Amino acid sequence: MIQPLHDIRVLDLSRVYAAPAGAMILGDLGADVIRIEPPGGSDSMRDWGPFLNGESTYYLSANRNKRSITIDLKSEEGKLLFFDLVEKSDIVIENFKAGTMKKLGINYEVLKEKKPGIIVCSVTGFGQTGPLSELPGFDPVIQAMSGLMDVTGNPQDVATKVGIPIADIITSVYVALSVVTAIRQRDMSGEGQYIDLSLLDVQVASMANVASAYLNTGMISERKGNQHNNVAPYQVFQTGDFAIMICAGNDGLFKKFAAALGHPEWGNDSRFITNNDRKKHENELVILIEEVLKTKNSDQWVDILSDAKVPVGRVNNIQQALDQEQVIARGGIENLLHEVGEVKLLASPLKHSGLNVRTRMAPPTLGQHNEEVLQELLQLKKKEVSILKENNVL
Structure with missing residues (x-):
């Protein structure tokens, strides 16, 4: 069965969780997702344990269905390679600090000159505009600033963050939704676009009934521990x-x-x-x-x-x-063959009667697909790839 994004290529420049997990969802739907990092790597998730034979289990959780290459985007030669890949791609996803893409000379305005239909999705803590736009944004800080922590935990205790990076996770879904929407619009207009996603925007929008109660009645919800502000029992x-x-x-x-x-x-x-x-x-x-x-x-x-x-x-x-029978019956866990051996990962929850969502590739190691991607997409010869490696471009 052909997957819905089988003819879409994504260049994933992102790190940590929100944007990489969004790109992973697109990979689950069939997109060819190519993860691009500098030659020495840039994703701090690779350093977060626990580890399976040296590979971070945190990193594994956000990077299935991707290929990995390394490019030094600060070098002119690396930048030219990236531009060549952009011309053969549909989406660029990045989560650098606001302004970094422009400093590198690969921002949306530059890329759309080279490929008018390109879609660029930028994910930052606070967005590209506003007084906080240049600040870094981390999930727990976003949980605090959005009001989420203030309604989480026991009333007699200090405000509590959610036990998973919930702002990142919700944002990852919006990454995929935004990109699919932009693809649909491009199908109709032929034009690409720029997507500006902010973790704070997403988490504030996710405050749902708590925000609605305040906006319409002035009620400020309180921490209730495991009770509910509005319903009993x-x-x-x-x-x-x-x-x-x-x-x-x-x-x-x-x-x-x-x-x-x-x-x-x-x-x-x-x-x-x-x-x-x-x-x-x-x-x-x-x-x-x-x-x-x-x-x-x-x-x-x-x-x-x-x-x-x-x-x-x-x-x-x-x-x-x-271990629940329901989770097992629904195929919630899958075993994959990885470079370091067999790994177990959570499966995509998407289940459609006409949608073939499957894991084609385990999360890649750094630069695992350098030769494969550059030979396949840019027709570089093996010797040319070797020279690029020797010159620290890859």
């Missing part, structure tokens, strides 16, 4: 052994939940009939629920509540999460 509860998450998100679900716990009378209790009632009497309700839940273990309650169609799940660590 909607939190983590301790059972006889492990904790479980329960989301009785509406009045009908609450009645099912109460009945499953053996207390159908709660559904008609004036303190608990509506969600507003339950929020007003949340502390009382939580005490009643906790007393019942501690009488059985987590597996028993998950079975009972699942049978009652009440949303519930055990609070798993990563081992337990990846």
Whole structure:
């Protein structure tokens, strides 16, 4: 089956997570993604452990379905090589500090002169405009500035970041979406364009109901730990052994939940009939629920509540999460042959009836495809590639 981006080529100049993971999604959809770094490498993710036979598992998580070449873009010869590759490509993705592409002489205005249909996607912490545009942006800083940390964690504790680089991860999806949208527009107009993506823009836009509550009512949401600002019961509860998450998100679900716990009378209790009632009497309700839940273990309650169609799940660590039958049945993990041996990676979650999403290549080692790419796309001879290496262009 032909993949939707099989005829699209991406030059990925990016590092760390947000932009590289966005390019990876395009590779999952069939694009030929060529990762370009300087000869000595530039991605600090390669230095972040833990390691599998010397290869960073962090780096592996954002770079499947790519080829890797090295080019010194500060050298004139390297720049000319890059321009030749641009003419045979559709997309350039970069996440240098604002202004760096212009200093290198490879910014969008220069590239579109060489190929009018080129699409350039720039990913930065704060965007190309505004008073903070020249500052570096790291995921935890973005989480802090966006308001996300202020609504995460227990109310009595300091604000808490999310345990994964969530601003980077959400931005990576917007990278892929923006690029696919730009390709569609180019199909209609024949023109390329410049995409300016900011981690802060993305994370602020992702504040969803918290932002809407403030903008429309002035309500500033508070940290509630594992409870919810607006809904009850909607939190983590301790059972006889492990904790479980329960989301009785509406009045009908609450009645099912109460009945499953053996207390159908709660559904008609004036303190608990509506969600507003339950929020007003949340502390009382939580005490009643906790007393019942501690009488059985987590597996028993998950079975009972699942049978009652009440949303519930055990609070798993990563081992337990990846060992779940549901994750295995859906093909959530894949084994790939890598230069350092077999590696296990998370698979793309995209599953369409007419979409062939698959991992064709394991994440590449630095410069692994220098000869392959330059011979294939620029018709350079093996000796010419060797000379470029000797001159430290590659």
